[in-house]
Amino acid sequence: MVFYILLIILLLTIIYLLLVPIVFYIDTSTNQYFIKIKGLLKASIEPDEAEIFKIHLKVFFFNFFVYPLQKKKRSKTKAVKKNISKKRGDKRIPFKKVIRVLKSFKIKQFQLDIDTGDCISNSKLYPIFAFLNFYRGHHLGVxxxxxxxMLLYVENRPIRMIRSFINI
Incomplete structure (x- = not known):
């Protein structure tokens, strides 16, 4: 009986991990930049006074800060490593598969409001952005x-990425 309960819990966990949304969010007006796996993980980039930026990781109920620009401490003794090169086969991912995986991402919200600093360039961009707003439905402004x-909100699910990678 306990085995069946553990098996059901494992199966439900796998289904949840395949269907959970993965969110990429970039908002330059409020300085919010994060990747979020709903209910599991959130990794956001935040400004820091000592360093340029820090990465704030929230995993379940735990909070971590990672400073990617800090130099790592190395031990004084260096182990001598031999360079043994192993020849591996060419395991490149075909370009078509990469495009299909990128197409599986859904853009939920996209807003762009720019000023080039030159009024002539702005006036040339205005009709192009008006045309794109009419046909694409995004908010592009000059x-x-x-x-x-810029505001970019992109969402995907692991099952969509796996399906697009496997299907021919």
């Missing part, structure tokens, strides 16, 4: 006030 901001 301003003459010096504001530059």
């Amino acid at each position: 301003n003459f006030e010096g504001r530059n901001k």
